[in-house]
Amino acid sequence: MFIVWGSRITRRSVGRIAAFCPICGEVKPFSLKRVGKVGHIYYISFGQGETVGYEGRCETCRAQVWVDPYEYEDTPKDRSLSLDALRSLALPSHAEHMRQLEERERLARRGEISEEDRFDRMLEPFLMVEKMVAPRTGETCFDKQSGLGCLFVVAVVFAAIGLATMVEKNDDLAGMIAVIGAIVAVAGALFTLVSLATDVGRFVRKRGVPLIVASLKPLAPRLEELERVIRYLKESRMVVGKKIKARKLYAAIQKATGRAIDEDGAPEQR
Numbered sequence: 123m124f125i126v127w128g129s130r131i132t133r134r135s136v137g138r139i140a141a142f143c144p145i146c147g148e149v150k151p152f153s154l155k156r157v158g159k160v161g162h163i164y165y166i167s168f169g170q171g172e173t174v175g176y177e178g179r180c181e182t183c184r185a186q187v188w189v190d191p192y193e194y195e196d197t198p199k200d201r202s203l204s205l206d207a208l209r210s211l212a213l214p215s216h217a218e219h220m221r222q223l224e225e226r227e228r229l230a231r232r233g234e235i236s237e238e239d240r241f242d243r244m245l246e247p248f249l250m251v252e253k254m255v256a257p258r259t260g261e262t263c264f265d266k267q268s269g270l271g272c273l274f275v276v277a278v279v280f281a282a283i284g285l286a287t288m289v290e291k292n293d294d295l296a297g298m299i300a301v302i303g304a305i306v307a308v309a310g311a312l313f314t315l316v317s318l319a320t321d322v323g324r325f326v327r328k329r330g331v332p333l334i335v336a337s338l339k340p341l342a343p344r345l346e347e348l349e350r351v352i353r354y355l356k357e358s359r360m361v362v363g364k365k366i367k368a369r370k371l372y373a374a375i376q377k378a379t380g381r382a383i384d385e386d387g388a389p390e391q392r
């Protein structure tokens with residue numbers, strides 16, 4: 123029998139904060155959630171589980187960053203509070219830190235930072251996506267595709283058992299239903315396993331890459347720069363380094379900027 127169990131991530135809304143968004147490049151309102159990890163069997167679990175951390179989601183671009191709620195006087199739930207009102211709730215040292223990040227972003231976009239600072243700045247959206255991926259690695263994590271695959275397997279097994287019981291007296295028919303049911307269930311289980319194995323890659327491509335593109339676009343990175351960043355990520359054994367190809371990312375940034383490039387990554391000659 124196919125038993126689904128493991129730990130799963132739970133999220134509970136805590137309120138709103140102002141935080142620096144590495145994708146938007148400025149301080150933005152974020153919705154704040156407590157992230158917990160709790161055991162489950164067939165996705166049924168109880169309680170909030172242990173705290174993994176606090177996740178902020180940019181209300182503008184939906185980027186997720188880990189944040190420290192203790193850097194704020196309060197994290198109000200009021201949806202109508204303005205950015206300035208939220209910003210005023212940051213403790214002085216954190217407010218200063220956010221101002222520095224904004225200033226650095228302005229300089230980066232004008233090309234007025236050192237090569238090393240530029241490298242660090244280019245790393246940031248990748249590190250952010252890496253953290254978004256982290257809860258999905260090393261445990262069962264069902265996205266829509268693998269979740270549907272799993273449901274399908276359970277449904278087929280129950281349907282086959284039901285049908286076989288109904289035609290109990292006819293041995294041949296019951297046997298045939300059992301065989302067909304088993305074949306379909308195995309195929310479904312394989313599909314689910316493959317979906318689970320590729321879940322992280324799919325998440326990085328669908329959710330991660332568009333965020334990285336949006337973050338790097340204003341910096342107009344060269345292909346060699348992207349290659350250097352991705353080489354660094356790979357050497358640091360990060361998932362994003364393995365799942366993202368510099369050339370493809372470069373092409374996506376060029377496309378977002380409105381510049382067509384050919385497959386070799388060179389600007390298209392017209």
Ligand SMILES: [Zn+2]
Binds near residue numbers: 150183
């Ligand atoms: Zn944002």
